Amino acid sequence: METNSSHVQSSNSDGETDDGSESFDKRQLIGAETETESTNLLPEVEGLCITGEARPGHTIQATGEKKPEYLVTADDVESYLAVEVIPIGKGEQIGDLVRIFANEHKKITCGNEMQDAVEQNFFNGHASFDAYLVGYYDDRQRVKLEFTKDRFIIKDGKLHPIVNIIFLPDMMITIPGESPTGFEIHSIGASLSLKLETENSTLRDLIVLTMRSFLLRVRLAALLPRTINAQILFT
Template identity: 35%
Template sequence: MCLEKREGTKRKDAEGNGGSAAIAPKEAAPSQADARETEGELVHFDGTEISFSSHFEADDSEEDNYHVVDYIDTPFPTVEGLLITGEPYPGNEIHVSGYSRNGTTTCRFEWVRYLQDGSVKHIEVAKGPMYIVSADDLDNYLAVVVRSLDDRRREGEFMKCFANDNKKITCHPDMLREIEKSVSVGHASVNLFVLRGYPDAWEPAILEINKSGYSIKLNGPNNGVVVADKYTPTTIINLSAEEPLQFSILGPKGVERYLCVDHNSTGISCSRDTIVLTMRWFVKRAVDKKLGKLKRRGRFF
């Protein structure tokens, strides 16, 4: 984790603050001169909202002694050395860090996915300095756009930084081996939870997936098959953007089943992204076969 706790800060979740995170000084300083000395430190953005205004305010009694600053000629706020840290594999957290310049006090973040067809996807719920890479990022370029603001709410130029050293997002080798193992045997089974009623009526279940279809069976006192379907061109496996453990399966009749991975499961075979990528592979192969597009065996990621 690159989060760094500092004395005198007030923490608040960035998601609830419109994706803003303020620059945290190393220690509180009452004077304007001391505040300038904190500028340029390496900041590990952690989604906190820290008021920096007191560092730039002078006593009313001394206000007349300060000359008026010409903010028109003052450089706009910016962040230098923008960097994304962490291993950018599906299921992993990555973080943004950088050096504050020109009076930067607050930063706003937006994560962007550059798709294979050349289009750009703005990840709506990803508005903080931390992001969890998902199966949806696989084989795409992933970047963060940072906007810097100073204490007068002036906004600097947009800064952009790509994850994975400007290369496409790939699977962790262990995850890839697990997916290939399931593909080679043509079957996978995992214990998880299925949503049976709103708002939080989750019941233990077993998801069985194979080359031609899938089934969800309750695993408890109310044993029974929830659904058993064949793959069709309308079968879609969606990821929850807000909940990193949840995903859904849109079946051939337009019914969407919501599933949640057990948070106590530590094996990579039980991770949400492993399950989703394995199932997407089976769906693609089955649909391509039905449409006569299947020519040879191979991966699509």
């Protein structure tokens, strides 16, 4: 029995997988396996390709018997996405690894519409989104998530603030691999750990990219002399 074992790999440079950046989370999707009756022929990998739009909120699909799918997220922006196929026979590799890149071997971008929205939110110094706050028992509460230049605020259904925290340099917004619409906000300095969800993955990615741009402003300001900080944060 011979198989083609494949997975989708996220990397931040041509041919090198990402293994340390806090912006990416090393997600892999185990793909399809195809079988051949003959043990004399190498597994067929000709025609291997990736279909679909390689942008956050969209799904790409690799060729194969089971057509494995991969949801592109904000974590993949500025990285490469590739499908790797390893021909295997009787438990051993019997052919060279085949790799094909999504997006014509170019880095993943968030697309013009999402990029414009992120930039507008950043330069306006304010953004507001509908989301769900997830409780300890996975109960969901509809909330309004707001970002300003120096803090983020979560308001309940009556627009009463239930979270109002200044952005800190150690604050992170992450995407859990098991959730297509979820994201998390963590900060050791603020003793904060929040789980939120959105109606769809595109909105989730827009929120993640927007908050990361606001956090970048804060981190850059923290590296500069105090006399310059106020100008960066509040102008």
